[in-house]
Structure formats: structure tokens, C-alpha cells
Amino acid sequence: MTSPTAPPDPADDDMSRASGWDALLDDLFGLNVRALNTMRAILVSPRPVFEAAREMDWSGRYTPSIRLVFTLIAAMVFLRFLWGGEGSALHEMTRQGFESEGAILGSGVDQFTSDYLSIWLVLFPFAYFLVHAPIAFMLQIWGKGTPATVRFRLYFAALLPGLLLGLLTTVAIPFMNVAAFEAVLVPALALTALIYAATVFRGLPVEIMAGRRMWRGALFGGIAVCADLLIAISTFVVGYAWLYERGPV
DSSP states (O other), rough: OOOOOOOOOOOGOGGGGGHHHHHHHHHHOOOOHHHHHHHHHHOOHHHHHHTTTTTTTTTSSSSSHHHHHHHHHHHHHTTTTSSSSSSSSHHHHHHHHHHHOOOOOOOOHHHHHHHHHHHHHHHHHHHHHHHHHHHHHHOOOOOOOHHHHHHHHHHHHHHHHHHHHHHHHHHGGGGGOHHHHHHHHHHHHHHHHHHHHHHHHHHEEEEEEEOHHHHHHHHHHHHHHHHHHHHHHHHHHHHHHHHHHHOEE
């Protein structure tokens, strides 16, 4: 005779466990506690995240890096009304660039600029992945014997702090005029490279000597920033060419 199943212990209810609260927050706000913990860890102490990247399930503690990368990119796209709206520093700087190049004349320049920024939103996520992904597989700075799939995870994990800086910059754009925005572009790029380098330096295994971690971090910072510049240039060229040849979107 089968014994009746014992009623569940109220303490075991999903909503009383950390994972249950994680799911509830995700339902309510699209906010994932594990993702936030991963971002905090990659900023404060990236080495445990780098170590977890070598485990199949990220040690059950961290959100996969590629997922977080596209979450941050999605946040940038969502905030377009802040950084890309008419009157914003980026919109005005882009508009002035089109005017100086003679891309379009008269009253159509505002529409041309808005259409270009709309196309940029579509192109940027694809360009970001297409440029960074091959580098992620090829770059071998993570330690001898690191397989390609792990290199991919580590590379995108190291990009996260720089992407977060980019997201914070978009939030600050509404408070800048064109001159101020232009003035911070180069320092922001240099700071991004430094953040990339520092993340790799602090995240590599302690068994790797500090000098080697330093040059590997510097190499990563230089390569990642060059890739970011390539993304910016390629999206500009494609977006400009599309509008110039096809007209408004």
C-alpha cells in the first residue's frame, strides 16, 4: 500500500527560497538577482567569475557573460530616447557631421540624422557580435590549454565593465552639450581601455605572474577598444550608405 505523500513544508515553498525571489523579481521588473550579482562580482572581484567561466554551469552562481553583454546593449537601445532624441548632444553632433560633409541639405538634415540613429540601433548589436566574437575565439591570453569555448566566455566577461561604462555614459548624455560631449569622447575611450585591462589583470589566475597578467590585460584593452572603434566605423559606413542610396527608412 502506497503511503500518502507528505504535504510540502511551507519553508520549502519556492517563494521562500532565494531562487523564488529571483524569479519573482524577474517576473515583476525583468530584474534578475543573479545577473546583478554577476555584474557586481565582475566589477569588484572578477577572478571568481573568470574561474566560474571554466565550469559548465558557471558554478551555479553567475549569469553567462554573453547574455549579460546583450542585456546591456538592449538597455542602451531602450534608452535611445535619452541619448538619441532631437536636441541631445549626440543627435546634434551627428547632425553637424552630416551638414559639414554635405550629406543632405536644407530641412531634411534632422530627418536624415534621426533615420541614421534608428538604423544604428538595428546594426549595432549585430556588428558588436560579428566583430568581437571572432576575436574572442582567437585571443589566447587566458592561460595554457584554455579551450575556445571558454575563451569566448572569458572574453565577453571582460567586456562587461566597459559596456557598463558605455551605458552610464548614455545616461549622462542629456546633461551635456555638444562641446562637452566631444570633450569626453577621447578620455572615455582611454578609460574604457583601462577598465578592460584592469578587469583582465584582476581576473586572470593568480598563478600567472603579475607582469604577465599586466601585459595580457594591456593587450586585451588595446584589442577590445580597437574592436569597439571598428564597430563604430562600420555601423556608420553601412548606415550612411543605406540612407544615402535608399533614402529615409
